[in-house]
Amino acid sequence: MIYKIFRTPEWESLTADETTLGAPVDLADGFIHFSTAAQAPETAAKHFAGVEGLWLIACEEAALGSSLKWEPSRGGADFPHLYAPLRLDQVAWAQPLPLIDGTHRFPAGLA
Template sequence: MIYKIFRTPEWQALRADETTLGAPIDLADGYIHFSTAGQATETAARHFAGVEGLWLIGVEDAAVADNLKWEVSRGGAKFPHLYAPLRLDQVAWAQPLPLIDGVHEFPAGLR
């Protein structure tokens, strides 16, 4: 499973359009940034600190395997990058990522 953090308008757009090229950073970089379970909390802290209205999207990596590349990024770690639009039918689940006392509350088992 790989994970994408979307702001509410980005998640709503994916639901309405049934496909997305991602957030502005994804459009600028030419691929959709994902994180592993172990990387998602740091991604939230670094790139979404203090941001409310986030959604955590879970995608089975097998569902996007044909266009998924694992590339070295932050601190030499490999991150999953999707070089194709993400389709709504590839999303396994989505849930709010609430901000509690200034920290995003991730699902149990994903920390």
């Protein structure tokens, strides 16, 4: 399983349109940024510090097919990048990512 963090409007757009090219950073970079379970909390802290109204989106790697590439990024670690639109039917689950006392609370087993 890999993970994407969306702001509420981005998640609502995906649910309405059933496809997305991602958030503004994804559009600028030309691919959709994902994180592993181990990387997701650091991604939230680095790129979404203090931001409320986030959603954690989970996708099975296999559901994304050959458009999913693992590439070096932060600190040289390999991150999953999707070089295709993300379809709603590729999302295994989504849930709010609450901000509690300044820290995003991830589901058990992810943080």
